[in-house]
Amino acid sequence: MTSNILLLGDGKTANDLATWLQSKGDYVTQYRVNHPVDLNTYPRFDVVLDVHFDVNRKMTAWASVRNCVPADAMVFTSCTAACVTQVAALMDRNLLVAGFHPWAIETLDVMELARPLQEENDDRWGRLVQFFAQRGKHVEVVDDAPGLVFPRILSLLVNEASFALSEGVATARDIDSAMVLGTNYPKGPFTWADEIGVDEILAVLASLHSELGEDRYRPSLYLKKLVYAGRTGKSAGRGFYEYQQERVVKTVVRGDNSLTTGDDGM
Amino acid sequence: MHKGTVTVVGAGTMGNGIAEVFAVGGYSVKLFDVNEEAREHGIHAILLRLQKQFERGKLDAKPQEIMCRIQGISTLAQSEGSALVVEAALERLDVKQDIFRSLDNIHSPTTILATNTSSMSVTEIASVTSHPERVIGMHFFNPAPRMPLVEIVRSRMSSDDAISTAMGLANDVGKVPIQVRDTPGFIVNRVARPFYNEALRLVGDRVATVEQVDRIMRSAGFKMGPFELQDMIGLDINFAATRSTYESFFGEPRFRPHPIQRTMVNSGMLGRKTGRGYYRYDE
Ligand SMILES: NC(=O)c1ccc[n+]([C@@H]2O[C@H](COP(=O)([O-])OP(=O)(O)OC[C@H]3O[C@@H](n4cnc5c(N)ncnc54)[C@H](O)[C@@H]3O)[C@@H](O)[C@H]2O)c1
Numbered sequence: 001m002t003s004n005i006l007l008l009g010d011g012k013t014a015n016d017l018a019t020w021l022q023s024k025g026d027y028v029t030q031y032r033v034n035h036p037v038d039l040n041t042y043p044r045f046d047v048v049l050d051v052h053f054d055v056n057r058k059m060t061a062w063a064s065v066r067n068c069v070p071a072d073a074m075v076f077t078s079c080t081a082a083c084v085t086q087v088a089a090l091m092d093r094n095l096l097v098a099g100f101h102p103w104a105i106e107t108l109d110v111m112e113l114a115r116p117l118q119e120e121n122d123d124r125w126g127r128l129v130q131f132f133a134q135r136g137k138h139v140e141v142v143d144d145a146p147g148l149v150f151p152r153i154l155s156l157l158v159n160e161a162s163f164a165l166s167e168g169v170a171t172a173r174d175i176d177s178a179m180v181l182g183t184n185y186p187k188g189p190f191t192w193a194d195e196i197g198v199d200e201i202l203a204v205l206a207s208l209h210s211e212l213g214e215d216r217y218r219p220s221l222y223l224k225k226l227v228y229a230g231r232t233g234k235s236a237g238r239g240f241y242e243y244q245q246e247r248v249v250k251t252v253v254r255g256d257n258s259l260t261t262g263d264d265g266m
Numbered sequence: 267m268h269k270g271t272v273t274v275v276g277a278g279t280m281g282n283g284i285a286e287v288f289a290v291g292g293y294s295v296k297l298f299d300v301n302e303e304a305r306e307h308g309i310h311a312i313l314l315r316l317q318k319q320f321e322r323g324k325l326d327a328k329p330q331e332i333m334c335r336i337q338g339i340s341t342l343a344q345s346e347g348s349a350l351v352v353e354a355a356l357e358r359l360d361v362k363q364d365i366f367r368s369l370d371n372i373h374s375p376t377t378i379l380a381t382n383t384s385s386m387s388v389t390e391i392a393s394v395t396s397h398p399e400r401v402i403g404m405h406f407f408n409p410a411p412r413m414p415l416v417e418i419v420r421s422r423m424s425s426d427d428a429i430s431t432a433m434g435l436a437n438d439v440g441k442v443p444i445q446v447r448d449t450p451g452f453i454v455n456r457v458a459r460p461f462y463n464e465a466l467r468l469v470g471d472r473v474a475t476v477e478q479v480d481r482i483m484r485s486a487g488f489k490m491g492p493f494e495l496q497d498m499i500g501l502d503i504n505f506a507a508t509r510s511t512y513e514s515f516f517g518e519p520r521f522r523p524h525p526i527q528r529t530m531v532n533s534g535m536l537g538r539k540t541g542r543g544y545y546r547y548d549e
Contacts (some may be wrong), residue, residue: 110485140482142474149474149482153492156460160520174444181415181442182407182454186419186487189457216519 001134002026004043006069007052008061009078010034012235013197015100017051020105023033025133033061039068047074047131051102053081053203059090066093074128076100079114080151081203083211085142088116098128099144101151103196114144147205154192155204161189162220165240172240190240198226198240213229269293269438273345275365277338278357280382283410284352285336286312290411295336296345296382300355305338312336315411328409329520342368344532350435352404354382358439363394364387370395378428380404384455385510388448389421402432404450406441416441421448450514451507459511459521462504465492466524476544493544497537501544505531 002025007018010032018028029042040243048069052058058077070074075097077087084099091097099114119125129139142148147155161175172179176188193201202223209217226232226239233239272288274281274482277299285308289295299305316329325332342365345351351373353365362381369379375397381388382405392401403419419547420429429445446452451459465479474482480491496504505527512521529534530543537543 064405104486107487108485110482112482136513138481140474140478142478144474145471145473149468149479150467153461153464153479153483154486154519156464157457160460161457163520164449164453164457167449168447169449169456170444170446173458174446176444176451177442178415178417178444178453179351179457181444182413182417183458184489214519216522 003029003046003131004046005029005047006031006039006065007049007051008033008058008065011197013200014051017049017102017105018221021049021135031061031065033057033064036064039065042068044070045073048076049100049102053078053200055082055087055090058082058087062091065092071095074098074105074131076113076128076131079144080147080200081207082146083116084114085116085118088118096124096128097127099148100132101148103151103154103200108150109136109138111139112148112150113141114148115141116144125266146211147161147204150257151200152208153203154196155201155208156217158189158193158201158222159205159223162223165190166220166222194239194243195242197233197235198223201225227255269317270349271296271347272435273298273339273348273351274352275299275342275345275351275369277305279408280356280406280410281352281354282308282311282356283408284406285309285380286315286411287333287406287439287441289335290316290327293335295437296339296348297336298339298342298345302338302340305340309333309336309338318430343372345369346372348373348377350378350432352380352382354406357383357385359386359390362391366391366401367394370397375400378402378431380432382406385451385507385514387421387450388419389423392421392423398505399425402428403446403448403452404432404436405446414440414442415454416443417446417452417454418443419446419448419452451511455507456511459489459508462492462496463508463521463524466526469493470524470526476514497543497545497547499537501527501536502531 004027005021007014007028007030018030050058052061052086077097077099079099080101088097089205097116100114110224115125132139164175165172172190176190179185179188202219205217206221230236231238234243237243268516271294273296274285275298276366276370277297285295285297299307313333318326320329351369355361355365379401381391381403388403392398395401402424405417407413407415418429418432433443468474468479476493480493483491503549508523512523515521534540535542538547541548
């Protein structure tokens with residue numbers, strides 16, 4: 001069951017995925033576009049996992065590794081912000097490709113896979129499902145649309161919360177607490193976005209907005225500004241909240257007991 | 267120590283729950299309903315819940331001690347002298363405005379008048395009173411005795427005093443009050459919309475099935491998926507909440523309901539309560 005895996009991408013999502021695969025006994029070689037290594041010295045790769053969400057970055061990474069990937073390799077490409085049909089077409093080979101999403105890989109017991117329109121061979125496709133099933137994930141095959149199911153719903157929740165924040169409905173902290181206490185959400189939308197990456201949340205929305213062309217998916221300007229300012233979340237030290245050594249700082253308890261951060265702009 | 271009196275207007279699901287919260291919290295509670303039968307039914311419902319909790323050892327005082335603090339009243343005028351009035355009657359602007367006009371006449375300007383509305387503008391309700399600065403929203407969640415959150419809604423006219431008094435009262439009865447501006451759906455009913463709307467869209471577009479969406483969202487940490495949750499809440503209630511948000515925002519596409527909802531509701535498939543919703547419960 002052990003596979004020799006080429007993992008494309010960097011950052012927390014990629015690192016978490018590498019750790020998880022290693023815990024399942026796989027050999028993982030991580031390839032970062034900014035720190036290229038010579039892959040020719042490695043044994044042949046059976047599986048490629050690409051966690052980049054941006055299609056251009058996917059293609060840049062792919063261009064530099066494609067010669068080291070055998071024709072019968074399995075490819076899983078993150079589809080939080082793309083259709084796998086498009087990515088498979090751009091890869092320009094008769095590769096075996098599935099869309100997936102790498103969010104919260106340690107905690108989710110379900111793995112969503114999307115099948116590209118071009119993939120018409122059920123036997124071949126079955127191998128992709130097997131890969132995650134063998135590693136303990138319950139696989140849900142869904143249709144190909146950007147953001148699959150969980151990233152899409154969560155990103156829309158974050159977007160609505162972000163609209164509410166910029167309209168001054170309440171503070172970021174209060175919006176998070178209200179969603180946890182009033183509807184039993186496991187986490188507040190802003191806390192969740194900071195963990196996953198505000199840039200990735202924005203990418204899901206932007207991709208839905210351009211692929212479906214509907215106003216319903218237009219990202220809130222505040223989300224965009226956070227990304228412009230490099231406040232992409234916890235791993236950047238700042239997103240909706242400010243972090244220091246994994247802790248929210250500047251949290252003050254007001255006399256009225258409502259928690260508020262000094263920097264959420266409201 | 268005498269904690270003062272709280273009046274609750276409307277003794278239905280929310281009203282009797284809110285009355286219980288304040289009575290358990292040590293306040294004297296007056297409960298009013300236009301319908302006397304509904305009022306008595308509400309008081310009885312509180313007694314039954316308290317007895318159940320007492321049997322489970324989850325209540326410090328005896329149910330009778332708490333019930334002594336609850337008094338049914340047959341006219342609104344008898345609510346005079348309350349520190350706080352919480353209105354939890356029909357969700358209709360004209361009904362609420364009538365109630366607030368009367369309350370405004372009965373109570374001195376120091377009494378806080380709160381509405382438990384989920385979908386109306388507190389500002390519009392307050393606008394018919396002569397002291398709109400003491401009118402606020404106190405939005406409890408169902409079931410009120412168990413849900414910790416109370417959205418404290420600041421209308422365009424609410425005073426800081428009224429808001430901080432209400433925050434203090436909610437804290438005092440063990441709730442977590444959160445301040446919110448008077449905007450459609452406040453926080454929770456608005457921010458939660460995509461959980462249902464986008465799930466419906468995914469199913470309508472055949473991206474995933476009802477069962478898949480529920481399994482995936484549960485795996486992400488939600489206690490229930492969007493469809494099983496709608497079945498529990500009632501599809502009619504959920505559809506009404508979506509429609510009201512959509513209309514309050516003058517047709518903002520983010521809140522647009524899905525045709526599936528209308529079909530289900532018009533066909534009487536309202537969820538668990540009718541034996542059939544997105545899932546079947548009648549087999
Ligand atoms: N049910 C919920 O989940 C929920 C949650 C939060 C807020 N709310 C809001 O709380 C309010 C009450 O909802 P509910 O679910 O308890 O409704 P309900 O139908 O269970 O109870 C309403 C009660 O108000 C009484 N009433 C009607 N007109 C009245 C009047 N003029 N004066 C006094 N009493 C009157 C009725 O006889 C009835 O007993 C509504 O505004 C609703 O939007 C409901």
